[in-house]
Amino acid sequence: MVPSIPVSVDLVVLTVRNQALSALVWRRDNPPFLRRWSLSGGFIQLDEDLPAAAHRILSERAGLPGAPVHLEQLQTYGYPDRDPRQRVLSVAYLGLAPDLPASEKAHMSWQPVDSLLVMAFDHRRIMLDGVERARAKLEYTSLGAAFCPPEFTVADLRRVYEIVWGRPLDPRNFHRKVTKAEGFLVETGETTTRDGGRPAKLYRRGPAELLHPPMLRSLKE
Amino acid sequence: MVPSIPVSVDLVVLTVRNQALSALVWRRDNPPFLRRWSLSGGFIQLDEDLPAAAHRILSERAGLPGAPVHLEQLQTYGYPDRDPRQRVLSVAYLGLAPDLPASEKAHMSWQPVDSLLVMAFDHRRIMLDGVERARAKLEYTSLGAAFCPPEFTVADLRRVYEIVWGRPLDPRNFHRKVTKAEGFLVETGETTTRDGGRPAKLYRRGPAELLHPPMLRSLKE
DNA sequence: ACAAAAGTGTTTTCTGTACACCCATGG
DNA sequence: CCATGGGTGTACAGAAAACACTTTTGT
Numbered sequence: 001m002v003p004s005i006p007v008s009v010d011l012v013v014l015t016v017r018n019q020a021l022s023a024l025v026w027r028r029d030n031p032p033f034l035r036r037w038s039l040s041g042g043f044i045q046l047d048e049d050l051p052a053a054a055h056r057i058l059s060e061r062a063g064l065p066g067a068p069v070h071l072e073q074l075q076t077y078g079y080p081d082r083d084p085r086q087r088v089l090s091v092a093y094l095g096l097a098p099d100l101p102a103s104e105k106a107h108m109s110w111q112p113v114d115s116l117l118v119m120a121f122d123h124r125r126i127m128l129d130g131v132e133r134a135r136a137k138l139e140y141t142s143l144g145a146a147f148c149p150p151e152f153t154v155a156d157l158r159r160v161y162e163i164v165w166g167r168p169l170d171p172r173n174f175h176r177k178v179t180k181a182e183g184f185l186v187e188t189g190e191t192t193t194r195d196g197g198r199p200a201k202l203y204r205r206g207p208a209e210l211l212h213p214p215m216l217r218s219l220k221e
Numbered sequence: 222m223v224p225s226i227p228v229s230v231d232l233v234v235l236t237v238r239n240q241a242l243s244a245l246v247w248r249r250d251n252p253p254f255l256r257r258w259s260l261s262g263g264f265i266q267l268d269e270d271l272p273a274a275a276h277r278i279l280s281e282r283a284g285l286p287g288a289p290v291h292l293e294q295l296q297t298y299g300y301p302d303r304d305p306r307q308r309v310l311s312v313a314y315l316g317l318a319p320d321l322p323a324s325e326k327a328h329m330s331w332q333p334v335d336s337l338l339v340m341a342f343d344h345r346r347i348m349l350d351g352v353e354r355a356r357a358k359l360e361y362t363s364l365g366a367a368f369c370p371p372e373f374t375v376a377d378l379r380r381v382y383e384i385v386w387g388r389p390l391d392p393r394n395f396h397r398k399v400t401k402a403e404g405f406l407v408e409t410g411e412t413t414t415r416d417g418g419r420p421a422k423l424y425r426r427g428p429a430e431l432l433h434p435p436m437l438r439s440l441k442e
Numbered sequence: 443a444c445a446a447a448a449g450t451g452t453t454t455t456c457t458g459t460a461c462a463c464c465c466a467t468g469g
Numbered sequence: 470c471c472a473t474g475g476g477t478g479t480a481c482a483g484a485a486a487a488c489a490c491t492t493t494t495g496t
Contacts, residue, residue, distance in 0.1 A: 003264060003266065006224065006225050006226075007224075046224045046308065047301050049301065050298075077271075079271070091299070153448090154448085155447080170485095170487075175448080177485090191494095194446095194494085196446045196447065196496080197445085197446045197448065197494065199447090200449090215485095216485090374475085391460070393460090393461080393477080394459065394460080397476090398458090400476095417474065418467065418472085418473040418475065420474095421475055421476090422476095434457075434458095437458090
């Protein structure tokens, strides 16, 4: 006799907007945890792969169909009473998104992660694990660009790092680091036009996934 | 209607023995995959936490009750046909163990990971993910000591690194790095006695979990 | 001309690497 | 005394940090 358990996929979708690292959450309109903030999630279908389920929930529940969101598995949460109604195992996925127009879905919104002090179920724990994963990955991968639109400037990318890490970075050294890193950025040839200041070159994401040597955040705390 | 799925916990238990990074595996004695190497695993009980299940399987199935094994969640594998009989979701755990006496269990043995070219189910994929996680974690954590007995020398620890990474390290620079790292090692005051050579100081694991700055393996390939 | 932001050069400091050398033991 | 492995000192190279400075736009 093999025990079976309902399995859900929950998404920690993060973006950078209004100078804050923010998560995509919705206000529950049903018990339990009525009116608490909650991650988007849903039960996995019987013949569905885990990444497929994550993409489906991103479209159907999170209201971001077709958006350029980087998705990766985060962790699985399984202690028996995390849902008071019945035992549910939850496979969490982390999503990194550019600053998209707010989701169409009712009750869905981007909220700064620092403001999400109470959430439904163990969703705050899951969200914090996702935030820590994102912070760590900026150190040694080129994933920071996943928070940027398709074309962006070095300063845009630096602001992403500064907001995610919550600390200022030297613009000059940051510029050198990311432009010298093999395969991180590709010049488009275009430049921005803004009011005041020299126009900045526009870049696209390069093919490199890893940043070597890494950009360490922890030296000066 | 909520679909339920059987959930198993599978263990990638690694150790360093006979100059080789080795995994704890058993030869299957039932179809499917009769006589193929397989990770130890088992179904999760209905009221059991995931870490509790991992420890239970380490005792009951892997045959290592009470052993000082570092266990951490690795990843969850869920594509529908990974078990040909029925869909099973598998939460994999990574275990790092010192060179223990071989398990008492029948069919259980330590096998060099390089020799495990074909395995049951997707267990080779899972094992390789565990090996890569272990290799990466040696870079920026003090987990290498989990492969050592309670008391060990700097050279013991260096051999762990060399075997896990498959590359020689400079003994002098390695010594400086790990002894200078805050909280990595604690002197016991004892020294080894061996045939030939100056006796080495014995150390225990220190309180630090992270190694900062990290010891990068990838600079010279 | 001036402000503002982009981008470059230069100096200092730190850390990793390579390797010469000394230390403590067994035989 | 010598072999063997443990442990230290030192010089060099590369990267990070700090910051002066030049470039290119809008007003």
